[in-house]
Amino acid sequence: MKRHNSGFSLVELLIVIAIIGVLAALLFPVFSRARESARGTTCLSNMKQIGIALALYQQDYDETFPMNRFPDETHPLQGCVNTPGVPYPLGGLEETRVNWRRVLLSYLKNKQVYACPSNKYASYSPHSGMVPGDQTNRYYPQSEHFPLSYAMNATFFHEAVPACWYGEQYERPRYLAEINNAAGLIMLLESRLPHSGLGSWALSWEGEEAGTGYFQQHHGLCHFIFIDQHIKSLRLAQTCTDKMWSDSFPDRSEACSSLTLAEEYQ
Numbered sequence: 001m002k003r004h005n006s007g008f009s010l011v012e013l014l015i016v017i018a019i020i021g022v023l024a025a026l027l028f029p030v031f032s033r034a035r036e037s038a039r040g041t042t043c044l045s046n047m048k049q050i051g052i053a054l055a056l057y058q059q060d061y062d063e064t065f066p067m068n069r070f071p072d073e074t075h076p077l078q079g080c081v082n083t084p085g086v087p088y089p090l091g092g093l094e095e096t097r098v099n100w101r102r103v104l105l106s107y108l109k110n111k112q113v114y115a116c117p118s119n120k121y122a123s124y125s126p127h128s129g130m131v132p133g134d135q136t137n138r139y140y141p142q143s144e145h146f147p148l149s150y151a152m153n154a155t156f157f158h159e160a161v162p163a164c165w166y167g168e169q170y171e172r173p174r175y176l177a178e179i180n181n182a183a184g185l186i187m188l189l190e191s192r193l194p195h196s197g198l199g200s201w202a203l204s205w206e207g208e209e210a211g212t213g214y215f216q217q218h219h220g221l222c223h224f225i226f227i228d229q230h231i232k233s234l235r236l237a238q239t240c241t242d243k244m245w246s247d248s249f250p251d252r253s254e255a256c257s258s259l260t261l262a263e264e265y266q
Contacts, residue, residue, distance in 0.1 A: 040218035043116040043149070044231060047188055050114075050150060051225045053107035054187065063176035067159045068152055068197040070098040077171050080164035087201040087253040091160030091171040097139035099196035101146055116149035119216045121192040123147050135194040149216065153186040154197025155245040155253065165252045178247075182227040185247045186239065189224050190216035200245040201253035203236055204260045211263035220265065236265045 057066055071077050071093060078092040101114055114134070115122040123133050131138045134146035155161075159171040179185055191198040192207070192214045202214050213236075215222050221233040224244075239245065240256035 039117040040223070043118060043190065043216075043218070044223055046113045046116060047150060047190075047223055047225050047231065048229075049108060050104065050188060051229050051231075053104045055229065056107050057104060058176060065157060065174050065176070066100040066103050067093075067171070067173045068100060068154060068157050069093040069096045069159050070100075070103065071171075072096045072098050079168075079170050080160055082164075087255065088154065088199055089158050089160035089164035089252075091163055093159055093171060097136050099134070099136055100152060101134055101196060102136060111146050114149060115147035116190060116216060118218060119149040119190070119192060122149050131194060133194060135196065137194075148192075148194050149190060150188055151191035151193070151196060151198040152188060153245060154195075154199035155201070155251055156185060156247060156249070157187075158197050158199060165250070176227075179227055180248045181243075183230065184242050184244060185227045186224050186244050187227050190222055192216055199253065200239070200251055200255045203240075203255050204258070206262055213262035213265060215265070217264060222265075236261055 054065065058064065069091075075093050075096040081090040081092060083090050105111060132145075134148050137145040157174055159173070161174075162168040163171050176182075189198060193202075198214065205214055207213050215236060217236075218233070220235060222236060224232050224234060224239070226232065237259065240259060243251070245251055245256075
């Protein structure tokens, strides 16, 4: 009697493996995109909480926004520091130990709100030599270190803008009464840098990795919270319309006039 082999032949096994490989190639990008969408949703939730904390701060301080950086015992208010060739304002608070993230923690209660799960730089710096996470971490024990993922719109809220760009004597916070278009001015954005603010001058900056920049993106879109608390997901180039960075004030960095975006934003 003839014996019948009930196993698979080599050809059949190769066909099955090829089919599995094709299916995996088709499904893995879908799964990856779905995972990134979930992370982006978490990021949006964090930003909403921070936006609410900023609104509560304004209520407690007579419609005054927190300063991007605050003076401390070794960094007094001193006004503008003129730096030729630097496209952004500089005061004397760049190395202070207090910034808006530290001040808002009492409203948020949870420092992990400052971390976007998509931001691989949340707990370390994309620049060698910089302190990991928030720029103020160097002054605090490990248990009080903050991650980073979000920054205030430094084109408008940088503490030295009034002193450097508008001729005032000292750095100061910005006031709600100064804003003409609350629905059109960016308040909070996604950042990969440890600084507490990120301005339009960084739109064309290249990151240390080829083709990258310093704005966190999700599927090519960046999340922004505006003064009136609504959120938009925009391509970076779209922020150069309608004075989203500076409201009715001039943007002295003039970054949008010669915009060159990194590959990941195109």
